[in-house]
Amino acid sequence: MxxxxxxxxxxxxxxxxxxxxxxxxxxxxxxxxxxxxxxxxxxxxxxxxxxxxxxxxxxxxxxxxxxxxxxxxxxxxxxxxxxxxxxxxxxxxxxxxxGSAFQRAIRVFGDVFVPIIPVLVATGLFMGLRGLILQETVLGWFGLTPDSVPTNLILFTEILTDTAFAFLPALVAWSAFRVFGGTPIIGLVLGLMLVSPALPNAWAVAEGAADPLYYFGFIAVSGYQGSVLPAFFAGLVGAKLEKALRKRIPEALDLILTPFLVLLIMIMLSLFVLGPILHAAENGIFASMNFLLDLPFGLSGLVIGLTHQIITVTGIHHIFNFLEIQLLERLGFNPFNPIITGAIAAQGGAALAVAVKTSSKKLKALSYPSALSAFLGITEPAIFGVNLRYVKPFVMGLIGGGVSGFLASILNLQATGMAITVIPGTLLYLNEQIFSYILVNLVAIGTAFTLTYLFGFTDKMLEKK
CATH class of the missing domain: 3.30.1360.60 (Glucose permease domain IIB)
Structure with missing residues (x-):
């Protein structure tokens, strides 16, 4: 060695x-x-x-x-x-x-969202645990009913599950300022302004329980609770503005004037121009995503499950973070996660089949841990180390992802969070869905394993790699 x-x-x-x-x-x-x-x-x-x-x-x-x-x-x-x-x-x-302009844009998008994903993962786990402990069956084990759960306990769980999404614009604006070269604390305050209690709550306005404020007679203004694009572009423009101002304002006045001007200009720009336009764009993107997920007869799961890992290989899969955040914020659940978890598990199943079938000790030593990595939600070793090398295992993994995605859509699985899949992803289904979730993963692994073992790999491929 x-x-x-x-x-x-x-x-x-x-x-x-x-x-x-x-x-x-x-x-x-x-x-x-x-x-x-x-x-x-x-x-x-x-x-x-x-x-x-x-x-x-x-x-x-x-x-x-x-x-x-x-x-x-x-x-x-x-x-x-x-x-x-x-x-x-x-x-x-x-x-x-x-890379292309599109790839660079997606890469920047990922740089902004990746740092805030851990808190959204934690929020999803809190949602799952809350759903578990408030289930009638679980409460029944302790001789309790939903009515006997103390109100203070329910409020405590809401603090855990609602905070990150209520202040999501603050997290996004903070991260955007950091990525685009501004002062992160200014971004944080700007994001908090977008969800200020002085503004009508966005969720209350959507439910008809509150009215937006009207400026100039036609611009409707409310809070941006749960919104992403307005905060993202407020951070982008705000960071660029801050850098421009620092070059022009004398050092003696920089500490006072720069934050003052950035926050004043950006909150007006965000509430009256960027916010309304980008919120409308956000609604359009969400409607398109919802249309795809609502396709009948499991077609949405079939299409997404078949293509997800191809998109991952191209490196532009960070765009899915934005889409999953929108689903969680607006629907309260994530139907995208159970579809892609099968696509990820299937690549592990294909790598496992290669490990079992090959006589090469080196390939076995590579394939077994790569399969395990995929079962933990990380497909890079399986895809780049094994499946794409021989092409057919990757294709069989795609088929397994399509079949399991179809099943996830038919079963109408709904995750409580995002960003974790396969074995760790079980924490997002700690309710009556848990057995269906396990079934989807087993189908993904079993389909990809069987197809790869029978048709997708032979040791002759070692010579033609």
Whole structure:
């Protein structure tokens, strides 16, 4: 077994030598490398290196999958050999110039939303736990009924489940200011202004329990509880405005004038121009998504389940974060999650079939942990390390995702949150749906495994990879 120093030497050599490496960094599972000349990279040699679980080129980077823990040691060994490391933010700046305009836009969108996803995941888990402990059956085990649950306990659970979505614009504006180079605390305050108690509550207005405020006789203004796009663009424009002002305002007045002008200009722009326009656009996007999810006879699940992992491979899947947030905020549940969880589980099932069928010890050692990773909701090792290498397993995984997505739609499964799938995703279905959710995942894994084992892989493919 090669040591990390030897693996590092092989990586550097396969990347075209130290002189071809522009910058190198790592995330939780992958070594991320920017190279001067892509033609000098020996992609096949990289994939043959011990402990490499897959490699692919995306967003201007060579991303070499080693897995959690291993990637840290490989990175240390590479830098010890004289390759200068870079931070992930440096890598992002360099790769931001690459790819199509659409890919760059989606990447920025992801940079804004990824930091706030953990709190939305926690909120989803709180929703699931609340649904569990307030179920009549569960209460009955303790000789209780829904009427016997103390009001204060219900209010406490509402604090846990409602806060993140009530103040979602504040989270989005904070993150947008951070990404676009503004002062995050100004973004946070601007976002809070969008949901100020002084404004009519958006949910109350939607229910007809409150009236919006009218300015200039025709601009209807209310709070933006749960909205995303108005806060996103308020953060984008606000950060750009702040940077422009700081260049022009004397340093002695900067501390006072810049925050004052940014907040004054941006709240007026947000409430009277950006807000109404973008809220209308948000409604249109939501209506389109709802139309797709409402297709009859399980067609929505079939289409989404078949295509989800293809979209993931392209790297533009961060757009789904926005859509899932909208579903949770407006419907109170997420019908998208159970469809894509089958698509993810199916790729794990395909990788598992490869592991069982192959006689190659190295491929077995790669495929088993890759399948487990997919069952935990992370498909990169399975897709790039196994399934896409031989193409057919990936296709069989897509079919498994389509079948399980169809079943999830027929069963009308509804998650209480987002961003976790397959085994961890069970926490979003701690109610009467839990057995249906498990069934959907088993169908995904079983379909992809069977198709891959029978038709999707043979050891002859090792020679034609």
């Amino acid at each position: 090669a040591g990390y120093a030897e693996i590092a030497k092989q990586v550097i050599h396969a990347l075209g030598g130290q002189e071809n490496i522009q910058s190198i960094a790592h995330c939780a599972t992958r070594l991320r490398v920017m190279v001067h000349d892509r033609e000098k990279v020996d992609a096949e040699a990289i994939e043959e290196i011990e402990k490499v679980k897959g490699a692919f080129y995306n967003s201007g980077q060579y991303q070499i999958i080693f897995g959690t823990g291993t990637v840290n040691r490989v990175f240390e060994a590479v830098t010890e050999l004289g390759v200068e490391g870079s931070t992930k933010s440096d890598i992002k700046k360099e790769s931001a110039k690459q």
